Amino acid sequence: MRVALYIRVSSEEQARHGLSLQEQRDALIRYAKANKMTVAGIYEDAGISARKPYKKRPALLRLLDDCKAGKVDTILFIKLDRWFRNVAGYYDVQTRLDQYGVTWQATEEDYETRTASGRLKVNIMLSVAQDEADRTSERIKFINDGKRAKGQPAGSKAPLGYIIKGRQYQIDNGTADAARDMFAAYIRLQSVLGVKRYMLETWGIDRAYTKYVNYFRNRLYIGEVYGIENACPALVSKQDFDIVNDILRQRSQRCAGIETDRVYLFSGLLHCKECGKTMQSETAKQIYTYYRCRTRMLDTSACQHKKRIREDALEAYLLHELEGIAERNNRYYKKAEKKPTQSADAIRKKMDKLKTLYLNDLIELDEYKKEYTTLKKSLEAVEEKPKTNLDALRNGLAEYDTYLREEKKEFWTRFIRRIDADDDGAFFVTPR
Structure with a gap:
């Protein structure tokens, strides 16, 4: 029997559960050898979620092409969640495998598609797995919404010039001067590529073109986190930040021209x-x-x-x-x-009190967002x-x-x- 070994891991899962590509590969090769199967090919999707559309999983697409060409009899993977967690995607691929006459089997779980009872069990377990994944996604979204409302990082990475400590953005003294100079350099050079070269030559910092564009648009540099002002220390002035983004907009609207010194x-x-x-x-x-x-x-x-x-x-x-x-x-x-009915300082105090109420669980997230938006508009009007x-x-x-x-x-x-x-x-x- 000719078998294809399918291996998949997302970077998060690899770190959390140790499901590395090498470990999966070794386990599948041992299984094939013990069962006197011929390995027709090894297909690896690294750093890709099982919930991602299968058409965006390169190794899986190559595997399907080889199945269509008649090079594979059965697909092996260690667990069902290495294969799919999305019911719709699973059915789409399964339909194609049925047309090609190809079956699959999970080597470390009791799942297979060679029998009717096996297919029924798979359908039930995939539905349960997708429901669990959807619920997890909702919980993560709720948690991240709460973090954003509190001005806390939703991820684990901070832009140049900042670090994350105690669930808050703080200035990184080792890169803060480079981050400030990055904005000044763009005002002077008005070229992202120019800044990229300048940062490498001056500070030894090498970043992708798009990374610098994202830095320049990140309002964290003026102390704003997810719309909450003064949520962290600012690295550049609001004036310089606005100038940089004005230049970005102007250059993006411009027709492509010949580069010149x-x-x-x-x-x-x-x-x-x-x-x-x-x-x-x-x-x-x-x-x-x-x-x-x-x-x-x-x-x-x-x-x-x-x-x-x-x-x-x-x-x-x-x-x-x-x-x-x-x-x-x-x-x-x-x-x-015009003389405002209330001062900017008074509005900021209300915003601080509102944030305290939310942090102490005295108001819900939706109420916090609604009231914060109203106060922010009032602040913009009187500033x-x-x-x-x-x-x-x-x-x-x-x-x-x-x-x-x-x-x-x-x-x-x-x-x-x-x-x-x-x-x-x-x-x-x-x-x-």
Whole structure:
């Protein structure tokens, strides 16, 4: 008899129960040898849950292909839960095996599909196993919801700059400076790949591209855990976090272009007033830098903005006018503010009391979430609108001539949210 050995383990199960791939393989080989069976192949799905759709289990798919090709008579695995815990998936695969004339057997349990009574027992036990798994999933979800409501980690891993101690996020002194520098580097370089290279060269830290993107979007860095503010120590300022995420959004909306080592001071900041899209940077004669409407570059009939914006002209305008624009913007916000019925501090105290009630099991999770959401909206409505730090702006303008080009780009990004340019050559600046 030709048998296929199927082995599966998730990383969590391997750590908890010792069901390693090697242990399963050895046990199945011994069983096949003792029963004078010929091993036609060994199929291993490592780190994959049995509840995962079988079409996402590569080794199982190869096994089914070999069964269809007539290379296998029986499939062996040590226990039924190595095979399936999902009833629907099991029936789908079993139908195919019936068509191929292939049976299976659990070597360490009394399950088989060669007899009618064996199949009935399997159907009953799979239904029980799925029900137990569903109940476990619900319990885990409830526990994780409770942890999130308390600002506690739901997992075991913390992002760069943090560690988990006593079921709380705490600053990791060994990597905190690197995490702060990571955000500053992105504001300066405005490139995830650039940050990836910089972190490896400067700090010896190597992370995947997507990992850095997830870091930049993780509100844990401003002390927020699952929507709960001040739940842990912040590593970066709210202003820097917002700047980084503004840049991420702008770059994700941009058309793919040719990579260049040249630093464009206003890329991502400068927009066409007519169509609203970011303007494309370009260099003429290796000397002059211009910005043109990206929409019009692709289709001259799609936007009426014909004018090219010279970078040095815009730079000179901002050096002369930005301080006055920021001052007027600050005065406008101050004048427009309405006196709230309750202070931000009062609302925060209510939020703290609400959290205490939940932690002491005096209110249910649903009630906590509902009331917390209401208080958070009230807090957002009364909190002071961000204004430009005029002292920092003046200091930056005074030192601007000493900056490297990368530092000049970082300066404009820190103090300007957006610049709109119309076809008449006028600029409309929105400070941070």
